[in-house]
Amino acid sequence: MGIADYLGECCSVPRINRVKRHKQFQTVEMKMRIDCEGCERKIKKALEGMKDIDTVDVQPKQHKVTVTGYVEPIKVMRRISYKTGKKVEPWPYVPYDMVAHPYAPGAYDKRAPAGYVRNVEYDPRAAPLARASSLEQRYTGAFSDENPNACVVM
DSSP states (O other), X not given: OOHHHHHHHHTOOOXXXXXXXXXXXXXXXXXXXXXXXXXXXXXXXXHXXXXXXXXXXXXXXXXXXXXXXXXXXXXXXXXXXXXXXXOEEEOOEEEGGGSSSTTSBTTBOTTSOTTEEEOOSSOTTTOTTSSOOHHHHHHHHHTOTTOTTOOSOO
């Protein structure tokens, strides 16, 4: 045993085994401008090299890209934006029956695909009129047909 081996044993730093967190299976929906079949090919080619991608679905008429797999949404969006040079944003629309007031200003969007409106549930700046306050809900509930204690005058 040489001096180098002896010093190596004395001065060694204990190894810490880090536990890797497994990524969850996710569906990432993005909105981006898709003009032609070339754009569609560019998107698919940009995602070819990424690991753990299960499927890539491009819908050019809706300007929508859906990626499923064990991926992180931010990394997928950055990769597409970097490789294609186009602006990528999370899919901002939800089916219109998921929003309480789908035709309120801010929720209704002319550019949205058929049957979709903007998701205003989580963005208070997007549409203050799309969400009813507790006072409004109380007044509308007082005169509703489903309320057994509703006003008899009505």
